[in-house]
Amino acid sequence: MNKRILAIGTTVLGASLLCSAVSVAPALAATPSTVTAAAKSSTSTASATLLFRHANQAFFTVKSTAPDEYIAKAFVGGKEVGSIALSEGSTLAADLGSKGFLAQDVTVKVGAQHFRTVKTFSLPAVTPNEVPTIDGATVVASTASETTLRLRSLPGAKLVLTSLIGNKPLGEATANSQGISRVVVANADVEYNVVRVVQTYQGVTGEEGFVRTDEDTDYGLSSDPIESLPETVAPAPAPAPAPAAAQAAAPSVSVSNRTQNTVFFAVTADTDGDVVVRDASGNQIGSGQVRGGKGSAAASIGSDAASHTVTVVHDGVESAPAQVEVPALAASVTVPDKPTVSILRHSGGSVELRVVNAQAGPITVRDADGTVIRRTFEATKSARVSVGLRDPYAATRLSVTVSVKGVESAPTVVDVPETPRVPAV
Numbered sequence: 108m109n110k111r112i113l114a115i116g117t118t119v120l121g122a123s124l125l126c127s128a129v130s131v132a133p134a135l136a137a138t139p140s141t142v143t144a145a146a147k148s149s150t151s152t153a154s155a156t157l158l159f160r161h162a163n164q165a166f167f168t169v170k171s172t173a174p175d176e177y178i179a180k181a182f183v184g185g186k187e188v189g190s191i192a193l194s195e196g197s198t199l200a201a202d203l204g205s206k207g208f209l210a211q212d213v214t215v216k217v218g219a220q221h222f223r224t225v226k227t228f229s230l231p232a233v234t235p236n237e238v239p240t241i242d243g244a245t246v247v248a249s250t251a252s253e254t255t256l257r258l259r260s261l262p263g264a265k266l267v268l269t270s271l272i273g274n275k276p277l278g279e280a281t282a283n284s285q286g287i288s289r290v291v292v293a294n295a296d297v298e299y300n301v302v303r304v305v306q307t308y309q310g311v312t313g314e315e316g317f318v319r320t321d322e323d324t325d326y327g328l329s330s331d332p333i334e335s336l337p338e339t340v341a342p343a344p345a346p347a348p349a350p351a352a353a354q355a356a357a358p359s360v361s362v363s364n365r366t367q368n369t370v371f372f373a374v375t376a377d378t379d380g381d382v383v384v385r386d387a388s389g390n391q392i393g394s395g396q397v398r399g400g401k402g403s404a405a406a407s408i409g410s411d412a413a414s415h416t417v418t419v420v421h422d423g424v425e426s427a428p429a430q431v432e433v434p435a436l437a438a439s440v441t442v443p444d445k446p447t448v449s450i451l452r453h454s455g456g457s458v459e460l461r462v463v464n465a466q467a468g469p470i471t472v473r474d475a476d477g478t479v480i481r482r483t484f485e486a487t488k489s490a491r492v493s494v495g496l497r498d499p500y501a502a503t504r505l506s507v508t509v510s511v512k513g514v515e516s517a518p519t520v521v522d523v524p525e526t527p528r529v530p531a532v
Contacts, residue, residue: 254320447463
């Protein structure tokens, strides 16, 4: 009985253990299968963005999430032109060389021992800031009197050849679409079998290069990253022209005085600037200035009647012209009376005068040496005239005259007293 129970128990226990083993085995087998699937589904990402591009350099921001991709490189035509160790956000600089302004493709890759392509950037042509130096040539033909050189440069570039020492012009050429040109130089003008070459491309002139005329030295541009030149190079778009400034209205002009050879104008304008006086043929014969809306000008003319145009130039823009008719100088004129002059104020190195003259003519003030130190061109019967003094303390003598139709009056002498010095405290 006990043996039977024991056998049954053993059988049940064995079946139970077998069932447990069967139920546990699939669970244990599923664990490595799940891990492998997760590894296959995990992917790393990398990105590259163009920051900005110069004529011979391009800069990229490069990122990668793969821990084994810690180097970024730039390639042009299969040649490495830049490299950097990656960090959180690294800037990769690509050195495009002296022809970097041409249209070209730059490929950015990431990796360590093996590199994968992140992105290829097609860079358009831009305006150059420098052009390469011509440092080699091929001797195509040579005779006793002349040598033919084959030069490689940028397509459409202008080449100027001069002598080594005297800088004597030897020849010029314009490169074809492949950047090839030929120049014939006279051997008698070549010094030490060396010729100076300068390349100009899109308005940019490169540094001087030197080539030999007795052997082939066609290194050309082969050291640059770009292996071949395109047929044409698209120039950078020209900047839009600035809008033209509006033309100011014609000034208001009147004749303020007339002498035998000179006419004086009073000018009023909406804008300040330089006054230009022209004769009937358009020739400039006089000038002046406008400040604060008012000014004057003087022009050299003869005694006959004449027609003139007067304009005001502000910030390089000339106003509309004002037409002025200058009458002929009178055959005989009356000498005006000398003016009445009084001192209104005297301080701080200047004196203010009251000048009264019945003929209402322009006023001239001279110092004791006869030098003109103040002149007004507006005709008025009573005027306040401020005059700066050379010495703010010393006494001085001034002479004041008026002019009517080019005839100057006798002077009125004014003695300006000295100004006491204030002692220092």
